[in-house]
Amino acid sequence: MAIVAAAAPPAHGQTPAAGRFELGGGVVWLGGSTLGQRDATETTAAGSVSRLFSSSSREGGAPGLEAQVDIRVSRRFDAEAFASFAKPSLSVTVANDSEVAGSTTATETLKQYAVGGRVLWYVPSTGLQRTMPRARVFVSAGAAYLRQLHEGETLGVSGTLFDVGGGLKYMFRTRAGGHLKGTGLRGDFRVGAQRKGIAFDDSLRFAPSVGVSLFARF
Amino acid sequence: MTCSHRRVRAACALVAAACVARPLPAAAYLKFGVTVGGRQVTLKWAQTPPRYFVSARSSVPGVGVADFEAAVARAFQRWTDVPTSTITYQYGGLTLARPGEDDGSSTLGFESRPELDRVLASTSFLVDRTSGALIESDIFFNSSFTWSVSAAGETGRYDLESIALHEIGHFNGLGHSALGETELREGGGRRVLSAEAVMFPIAFSAGSIAGRTLKADDIAGVSDLYPDAAFSQKGSLSGRVSRNGQGFIGAHVVAFDPATGELVAGFTLNAQGEFSIGGLSPGPKIVRVEPLDDADTDSFFSSTQSIDLDFKVLILDRLVVVPRGGDSGRGDLTVIRK
Numbered sequence: 001m002a003i004v005a006a007a008a009p010p011a012h013g014q015t016p017a018a019g020r021f022e023l024g025g026g027v028v029w030l031g032g033s034t035l036g037q038r039d040a041t042e043t044t045a046a047g048s049v050s051r052l053f054s055s056s057s058r059e060g061g062a063p064g065l066e067a068q069v070d071i072r073v074s075r076r077f078d079a080e081a082f083a084s085f086a087k088p089s090l091s092v093t094v095a096n097d098s099e100v101a102g103s104t105t106a107t108e109t110l111k112q113y114a115v116g117g118r119v120l121w122y123v124p125s126t127g128l129q130r131t132m133p134r135a136r137v138f139v140s141a142g143a144a145y146l147r148q149l150h151e152g153e154t155l156g157v158s159g160t161l162f163d164v165g166g167g168l169k170y171m172f173r174t175r176a177g178g179h180l181k182g183t184g185l186r187g188d189f190r191v192g193a194q195r196k197g198i199a200f201d202d203s204l205r206f207a208p209s210v211g212v213s214l215f216a217r218f
Numbered sequence: 219m220t221c222s223h224r225r226v227r228a229a230c231a232l233v234a235a236a237c238v239a240r241p242l243p244a245a246a247y248l249k250f251g252v253t254v255g256g257r258q259v260t261l262k263w264a265q266t267p268p269r270y271f272v273s274a275r276s277s278v279p280g281v282g283v284a285d286f287e288a289a290v291a292r293a294f295q296r297w298t299d300v301p302t303s304t305i306t307y308q309y310g311g312l313t314l315a316r317p318g319e320d321d322g323s324s325t326l327g328f329e330s331r332p333e334l335d336r337v338l339a340s341t342s343f344l345v346d347r348t349s350g351a352l353i354e355s356d357i358f359f360n361s362s363f364t365w366s367v368s369a370a371g372e373t374g375r376y377d378l379e380s381i382a383l384h385e386i387g388h389f390n391g392l393g394h395s396a397l398g399e400t401e402l403r404e405g406g407g408r409r410v411l412s413a414e415a416v417m418f419p420i421a422f423s424a425g426s427i428a429g430r431t432l433k434a435d436d437i438a439g440v441s442d443l444y445p446d447a448a449f450s451q452k453g454s455l456s457g458r459v460s461r462n463g464q465g466f467i468g469a470h471v472v473a474f475d476p477a478t479g480e481l482v483a484g485f486t487l488n489a490q491g492e493f494s495i496g497g498l499s500p501g502p503k504i505v506r507v508e509p510l511d512d513a514d515t516d517s518f519f520s521s522t523q524s525i526d527l528d529f530k531v532l533i534l535d536r537l538v539v540v541p542r543g544g545d546s547g548r549g550d551l552t553v554i555r556k
Binding site: 057 | 397398399410411412413414422423425426427428431433474476477478479481500501502504505506508531532533534535536537539540541542544546547
């Protein structure tokens with residue numbers, strides 16, 4: 001009985017594993033968003049507008065990379081710094097041109113960098129954690145500085161990203177001693193709101209993102 | 219004075235075009251240029267503000283001299299108000315001189331020119347042959363037409379302020395813009411359906427006051443000629459239009475800003491098909507190339523120039539990014555025959 005007890009793994013889920021900070025990295029998928037519509041117009045003799053063609057613009061979804069550094073602030077809170085990189089597309093579709101059949105889509109590929117921080121709050125014991133004691137569910141909120149470079153990198157614009165979301169961390173293994181306390185897998189789902197950057201007005205644009213990353217706890 | 223000077227005419231035929239424009243090769247706009255010693259010199263005021271006078275004979279039924287003075291003053295002020303341009307003007311008062319007299323003074327006024335039945339107004343320049351310097355620029359308004367200075371316009375009468383705004387664009391050194399749509403009229407000539415530049419060569423129909431507002435293309439053009447510090451934040455878009463590997467002159471290239479809706483345009487100005495459009499806000503642009511078929515080509519180019527109209531409209535499938543204070547880098551547009 002004593003041998004079995006000594007070989008039993010440590011309990012997880014309702015209490016954090018040992019270790020104060022985590023390093024993680026993985027892939028994200030950034031959802032796209034609509035930038036808006038604008039007609040090319042000319043003025044008529046009556047002072048009204050006559051449409052030459054219509055345009056609709058969109059920033060496309062794209063895969064990217066994200067790295068995180070999490071520091072445990074308390075039993076339920078982590079503070080996180082993160083950086084991400086992606087290459088979304090910017091496309092403008094021109095239609096309703098009386099001299100051009102169909103529509104034409106003009107595109108360019110952007111480079112997008114974000115650096116920011118988040119707060120993670122670990123949800124108290126849930127049913128999932130009772131069945132998967134190695135898992136911890138969290139809710140997150142954060143903000144980041146956004147830098148987007150147009151194709152050719154001749155023009156860059158800056159903006160701000162806000163996100164709220166949540167996810168799950170699953171510890172593969174833990175160790176009580178040594179620097180490396182454990183490794184795990186993390187999944188995130190967020191809704192982001194972007195202001196400025198590639199934007200045609202000052203309104204917020206919303207887009208979802210999902211991410212999967214591996215992390216090591218120290 | 220007359221031996222060393224030459225009068226160049228840019229007749230703004232706001233019913234039908236009769237414009238003598240000598241565009242600079244690969245220039246940003248259809249700016250006027252003169253050939254001096256084998257080189258092209260941009261026609262513009264070297265010293266500002268240029269002074270103008272109003273002919274004391276400037277009255278027609280419905281428009282007195284004071285009305286004329288006030289209307290042209292409003293038109294001059296609109297050009298002065300362009301935030302990215304330094305151009306200003308000085309009013310010298312009334313004069314007994316008439317437009318077109320080589321007297322060293324820029325004079326505006328009415329002239330009776332019934333033989334010019336398609337010409338509402340005309341701007342001419344007196345240029346020093348040896349230096350290319352602009353000495354004077356006169357504008358006449360054809361009193362064979364009926365005119366109005368009413369704030370709301372008058373049916374059947376051409377709006378003096380609108381036509382003056384266009385002619386003062388020539389006075390500044392601007393040529394015509396092709397940003398407009400027309401249809402053929404019975405009996406000849408064209409009717410303007412819509413336009414997005416005051417410098418479009420054909421006027422709106424009598425009674426319209428829609429031509430009193432400068433558009434993005436006009437603003438870019440005058441700012442290119444007389445830039446202020448803010449203009450340095452603008453950028454340009456350049457490239458080449460070709461068909462079957464051959465460039466050609468006279469293609470109309472339009473840059474559309476999907477963020478603001480602004481339209482600014484230029485032309486291919488040499489046999490290589492090169493163009494450059496300046497005064498653009500930084501950011502991605504849609505580029506559209508079309509033949510010059512909404513006005514007579516001699517509204518834009520010398521009548522001796524052969525302008526190719528045999529190609530389909532092309533919208534480039536790549537966004538062209540205009541940098542702040544720089545050029546997009548040359549882009550190639552390949553068109554095909556109709």
